[in-house]
Amino acid sequence: MKRGSKLGFAVVLVATLGALAAGCVASQGGGAAGSAAQKVYVKPGEKDAYYAFLSGGHHGNIYVYGMPSCRHITTIPVFTPEPAVGYGNDEESKAMLGGFTWGDAHHPGLSETDGDYDGRWLFINDMPNARIARIDLKDFKTKQIFGPIPNISAAHACPFPTPNTEYVFAASRFSVPVPNRDVKVEDYAKDFRGIVAGVKVDPKTGTMSLGFEIMMPPFDWDLSDAGKGPSLGWQFFTCYNSEMAYDSLEIKASQNEMDYFAAVDWRAAQKAVDEGKATMINGAPVLDPAKVKGIAYLIPVPKSPHGVDVDPSGQYVCCSGKLQAEVSVYSFAKIKAAIDAAKFEGEKMGVPTLKFEDCLEAKVPVGLGPLHTQFDNKGNGYTSLFLDSQIAKWKVGPPWNVEDKIDVYYSIGHLMASEGDTRHPTGDYVVALDKLSKDRYLNVGPTHPEAAQLIDLRGPKMELLYDFPTYLEPHYAQMIKAEKLHPITVYPLAENDKPGVIKRAEDARVERKGNRVDVYGLVVRTHFTPDVIKVNEGDEVYFHWTNLEQDDDIAHGFGILWSSKNMQIEPGETKTIHWTADKTGIRPFYCSNFCSALHQEMQGYLEVRPRGTPQAAVQRPDAKTIAEINALLAAR
């Protein structure tokens, strides 16, 4: 009897505790257990689950964040010189920048295989100069800057890779005459043209080359996305200003009830170019849809659309009319049927236009100022609402209803769901990328940072986890599972065959030909070899430094006093920097990247003698120095 009552008490106690625990979890609203703080906390020494690549906007680079901790890990210089690592200062990256010191980077595009991120490359556009950069995710370095792409004026709808990274694209946001020439702005409709360019990507090396261009009506081509699954082979581009205004666009370009999105059959376009149907303009093969049929079509979209986003299945194309409160969802099957039946309502400068009703599948009343849509793994779309400062979650498919909304701070532009533009979104997080931060962070004066919020998608309701500032100015961003990337930590010295590389102290030397001086040197903890270099005023000096280190994180710097010459040399890397010996006198140089216990001692002197001072054709370090360095390097 006694025993029975004790047991009964225990059962009641356990049941009560269980109910309490369940209540705790339920009160947080999210699906995964734990408070918001616990969900973003990544313990010291532990790593994030996702890499997030945020475009740097008019900073011209890419910010790399870890998610869910929202920690800024690094910045990849892309279109803008970066003095710490010497990007744009060493000869190779200087040549790659091609004289530009500014870019406006909007849309990162991770390379894909079968419509999912494969972790090989990251593409990003420079809108104003119509360039596309490729970053190798093996070392997070910019490897190619392609462009300026001829005839393209402001590559905003760019690069948006195809599902197997066959192509990246660019389209003109601000139409100009093609070819650009002496015309009157008033002759806009007659002389100006938009351009859509397909840029081929080499499947092995990632090297970009121009595939085709298509002459389009002079609308403002805005955003893009690649078809996948049933819509594979098609690329979609939204436009506004079908009114073809060249001034007061704010008013004049907002008059038409409908603008368009274009569907481009890139395989047909490439085939037409390969068959010689293009006209060469400024070195680019340009197709005229009035002459070459079957490469592009226009589908009406209400109210100056911005984002175009293809759902994970590839069946639906979601366009956001920024001046209405709806996302217009189009069925690709319907678009295809209309094209196949040649059911056109007219044409715009040779591009056939389809009927709105023939293509539309649904209108989703998401809220005010819809801009972009991302997706999860449970059949939901998430649309950013600029005017409402919200994200709307809605059902992709009948009944096409809005299921949830969450406030963001403030005026959201793009949003980034975890792998949320692929065939298989992971459905873990979405990040709001806001245009205004206003009062959210410590006041740093009138130049406010941008703002971002991490939101949990795992529960039935969206849950705000974290709010963090970013520097100017992320537009689009992408989030990839960390396990898909396997970056190297040092450059294998054995594979270094860069021009100017040396690997032994005996080969360290200063060579002179006329007034060109080449310094072939080594950097290793903790000295430059050679560290005394004799040149004459007026010499053009090229320093080729090889970092012999093979240890993680032992980068050395090379900075020359009273100059803008500085660069970082990573373990196993060879870099060349050019400096003009501008003034007679002694010019110290030093390791500008803290490397080790005797970093302060890592320095050298340039002895700059007056013009015409006799100098040896080849200077080498003395035998003792060579022996000392070699003792250190003997194992290599």
Place this chain on the structure above:
Amino acid sequence: MSYLSGKFRPTERGLILFAAVVLLPVFFLPVFPIWHMHLRAPQYPEGLNLHIYTNTIRGDVDKINTLNHYVGMHAITATDFKEFSYMPQLLTLFGVLALLAGLTGRRWLALVGWLAFTGFAAYMFRDYVLWLYRYGHDLNPRAAIKLQVFTPPVIGFSKMANFKVWSYPGLGTWLLGIAWALGPIALLAERYGRRRAAAGAAVTGAAKA
């Protein structure tokens, strides 16, 4: 004398042949490390490793050399060790001796082989200690950091500057140790077997009586 010129029974021959199996492949396939050194410092939470094989040194040799130059230690290079040019050959030669002894069963051959192997092992261990002593004592007087001379640990743990160092035998040494131990085991097995046979005979005799 007649004991030495005698032959082992199949059991002992089997044990000796097993030792031959361990030793013979060393020259052709020196795949197992014989000694390890594991170093850790605050900046190297993942640790640095030296793996010594019968014919070379592998692991983070370059990284360790770069660090060692601060204290003036000689660079560790495989070419400095003449041992690497004969150690695998000799171990395989001991394997050949064990094979012959196992096949013929000749006690003297097994004993000579085992004694030579024992002497060689002792010599190599002493040689290894000497190398460690030299690395820690023959320091460049011009080095940036002046250290008290030292001997890195032969086996076990020690602390050197900001590094913690563990030193321990590798799988190769364990296998060699087993091969070596099979010598005494064979002798013990034989003695035990003989005693049992004698006891068996005594029991049979008693029963007959």
